[in-house]
Amino acid sequence: MTLPQIWRSAALPFRLLGIARVLARHDALAAVEDLQVFPTLVAFLRRLGPHGVPGRPGEKLARALVALGPSFIKLGQFLATRADLIGEAMAADLAQLHDRLPPFPTEAARRAIERELGRPLDAVFLAFDPKPVSAASIAQVHFALTRPAGDEDLADGQAEPRAVAVKVLRPGIERAFERDLNLFYWLARLAERAQPRLRRLKPVELVDLFAETVRCEMDLRLEAAAASELASNFAGDDSYVVPEVDWERTGRRVLTMSRVSGIPLDDRAALLAAGQDIPRILEVAATIFFNQVFRDGFFHGDQHPGNMMVTESGAIAAVDFGIMGRLDRTTRYFLADMLLATLARDYRRLAQVHVDAGFLPPGQSEELFAQALRSVCEPIFGRPLQRISFARLLGQLLSLTESFSMPVQPQLVLLQKNMLMAEGVSRQLDPSLNIWLLAEPLIAEWVRVNRGPEARVREGAETLVQGLQRLPDLLRQLETAARQVADEGIKLHPEVLAALDRRRSTARLALAACALAGAALALAAVALVR
Template sequence: MLISAYFRLVRAGYVLAREGALSIIVARDLPLPLRFGIGLGRVIERPSVRRTGHVERLNRALNRLGPTYVKFGQTLATRPDVVGAEVAADLAGLQDKMEPFDAALVPAILLEALGSKAGELTELSAPIAAASIAQVHQAKLVPADGARKTVAVKILRPGVAQRFMADIESYYAGARLAERLVRSTRRLKPTQVVETLDRSARLELDLRLEAAAISEFAENIKDDEGFVIPSVSWDHTAQNVLTTTWVDGIPIRDTAALDAAGLDRKTLAKTLLQSFLKHAIRDGFFHADMHPGNLFADPRTGAVVAVDFGIMGRINRAERRFLADILFGFITRDYRMVAQRHFDIGYVPAAQSVDDFSLAIRSIGEPLHGRTAQDISMARVLGQLFTITDLFQMQARPELVLLQKSMVLVEGVARALDPELDIWTIAEPVVGDWLRREEGPPGKLADLKDGLKIFADAARRVPVILAQAELALADFHAEKHNREVFPRWMLLALGWLALILVAVMIWRVTRL
C-alpha cells in the first residue's frame, strides 16, 4: 500500500472534520470508542460550525475530495431524517449540478470513441447535467439508415478513472488500518466492503457495461407498469460514451413541479418503492444508484423514469429469499423468524441466542409500526442497529452492501415524496406475493431446478475429480516409496558412521 493512500485518507478525514461532517452524526447511540473518536475529530471543526451548528461547506468539501466522496454525499442528500434538512439540501447539488468539464473537449472525445459514427450526433447541447463521473448532453441522432431522433449522450469526465482509483486505494488503506487497530471492526469486514465498492466502481467506468445493464434490465421489466427506462443506441456507445433515447420528465425532487402537473406524489412513492423491491427480490438485479438526480416522473403517464445505470446490484436467489423473509417478518411482526434468518445466513454467530436476538429485533421493529415516515428518526434507528450488531457480534455480508445502500437511497426518495409513507403496507404486496409464489409449485420447481443444476455441475466435474484423485494417489505412492527408501539409506549411512567412530575411538585408546 503506497504511503500516498494514507496521506489522502488523512487529508480527507481532516477536511470532513473541519467542515463539520462529524457534527451531523448522532453519537449518543454509538459505542464508546466511536463517540470518543467523533469528539476528538470535532476539536478541529471550523469555529462557525461549532458556534452556529450549521454545516454549510460540506458540498464543496466532498466535491474537492473526489468522485467516491461525492457518491457518499449523494446518499446523505436523500436522508434529511439522518443528516438534517439543511445539510441534505446542500448536498443535493452533488447529484447532477456539479461543474462540467470543458465543452471544447467533447468533439475530440466523441471522434476518438465513435470514429465515423460521431458525425451522426448533431446539435450537441451544453451539458444539461454534470455529476461526479460523467456529464450528459442532449443531441440529435441522424443515422444514415434511420429516422432522426433526440438522444442523451453521456460522456465520462477525462481523468476520472485515475481519481476513482486513487480514492479507492485510500479506502483500502483505511479499511486495513481499521482492521488492525480496532478489533471490533473486523466483524464488519471493511476490506471486503471496499472490494465490493471497487468492483462496482470499475464497472461504472466502462459505459459499454452500463449499456449492457440497461439491456438486461429492460428485459426484466418489459411487462411491468409504472417504471420506464431509456434504450441504448449501440452504434454510438463506447467505453467512455453512452448514447440512449431521450426521456422527458419532471425531476422527482421537484415536488412543486410534480404538484403543478397534477401528479400524485403518494402514488409515485409507492411505485418507486414497489418497483425497487420487484427488481431486487423478483429479478435479483436492481438499480443501485437511485438518488433523485437519476429519477424523473412522466407527466403524461405518471410513471417513474430512471436513468444512469452505471451502478447495478445483483443478488442470488438465497439472498433474495433472505431479504424477502426479513421484510415480511417485520411486516407481520414475526421477529423470531427475522432473528432465525439472520442465524441461517450467517449474519449472527451460532453461539449467540436466537431468543435474545429476537428480543433485540423486536425493540427496533415495534416502534416503527403504525407510524408515518415523518414520525420515525432513522438516525436513532441506525444508531440502535449499530449497537445491536456490536452486542451480538453480527458479521457483515459484503455482497449485500449495494442492496443495503440502495434501500437507504430509495426509502429516502420515497420519504421526500410522501412524508406519511408507510413502508410496511407498501412493501407487503410485493414481498408477500413473491414468498407465496416461492412456497407454491413455481417456487418448488425453481428449488428442484437449482438442485438439479448443482447435481449436473457436480456430475460434469466427476471425471476431472477422478483424474485428479488418480494423479494424487500416484503422487502419494511415489512419495511413500521415497519415504521408505530414504530412511533405509539414512540408517545404512548412520551405521557406517557409527562403525567409523568406534574404530577411531579404539585407535585413540590404543595410542594412549
C-alpha cells in the same frame, strides 16, 4: 523503490495535511471524531480549525468531501450505504451528498467522444449542445441529435435524427481515482494496525469493494449493459421507461442513450399543475420497486429524485444506471421469510430465519438474538401504519450486525438506502400514504406463490429432481471405479471392495426410494391444488 513510488511516499504527508485542512475548515473533523479514529490526533487538529460551523457532523463532512473532489464525493456516497459502520444519522446526511461539480470544457468532451468512437464528432452527431445538462464527479451529460444513416456509414438503420443524451467521462478521472485509492488503502492499513477494534470492520476489504464499485461506474459499457438488462425486465410494461442504449455510439468512456424528459418525481407542485394523479404515481412507483427487488432481483441502486421523473403519460422514467443492486433467489426468500416473521411478531422464527440464511455466526445465542430483534421491532408496531418506516426497520435490523459479529450484507444495505429514498419521496408527495402498503397485494401474492405451501412442495420436488439427476452420475462413477479395479489389477482390501458393493447397492435403493418420494410429492401437490 522506484522514483514514482519514492515521490508518492514523500508527497503523502503533504496530501494528508491538505485533506486535514479541508476537513478542519468545514469543521468536519467532528464526524471523524465521532467514529473514534485516531482520537488524539483528530482532537488536536480540531483545535486548529473553526468552530460553530452550522450543520450536523454528517452535513459538514458532506460539504468537506465535495471540496476534496470526485473520489471523495464517491467515497461519501459509498459510506452512505453503510449505516452499519457510520450510524444512521451520518449515513442519512451523506445520502444527501449532491454529486455536482463544475463542468469540464466542451472541447475536452468532443476529443473524448472522437477518440472513443474513432470518427469526427460531426460524423456521429448532427447537433451537439456544447452546454452540459448535468456535471457530476465521474462524468457529464450533453444533449445531441444523431446523424441519420445515409449521411455517414452508421449501421443503425435510423432514417431520422434522434434526440439522445451523451454521457462522457471526466478527463483524467481514472488517474485521479487511482491516486486517491492508494491513499485510501494506506489509511485503511494504518487504521487496522493502529486501531485493533476496527479490524472487525475489515477496512482494507471495504476499500476493495469501494474500488470495484467506482471502477464499474467508470466503464460506461457496464452502465449500458445494466440499462439494457433493466429495460428487458420491463419489456411491454408502459409504466416504466428506461432509455434505449445507442450501442453504435457507446464505448468505455462514452455512453449514448435515447433522451427522456419529464417532471422530477419529488416536484409535487409541478406534478399537480400537469394534472398528474399523485396516489396513482406512488402506486406505480411501489409496483416498479417491488418488481425490481422481488420479481427480478435486479434494482436501480441510486433512485434519488434527480434520477427519476414522471413523463407526460404518467409513467416513471429512470436515468443513470451506474449503481445497480442484485439479490439472488436465496436472499429474496430470506427477505420474504423475514417480512412474514416480523409482521407475525414471531421473533424466535425471525432469529431462525437469520440462522438458516447463515447470517448469525456459530456460538451466538439464538435466544439473545431473538430478544434483540424484539427490542428493535416492538416499538414500530405501536405506530400508525402510515408512519411506519420499513426502510428504517430494515436498517435497525442490519445495525445488529456489530453486536452479534454478523457479516455485513452489502446488497441489503444498498436496498435499505433505496427504500429510504423511496419513503422520503412518498412522504413528500403525500404524507398520508405509505408506499409499501400500496405494494402489499403484490408482496402477499409473491410470498404465497414463492413461500407458501405450494411453493414448499415445489421446492421439495425440485430438490428431489436434482438428486435424481445426480444419481446416474454417482452410479457411473462407482461402475468406472469398479472396472478400473478389475482391469488394472489394483489390489484392494476385501473390506474396501465390499464397501464399494454396498455403496452401489445403496445408490440403487436410493434411486428407488427417490422415485417413491417423488410420487408422494406429486400426490401432495395435486391435493394442495384441489
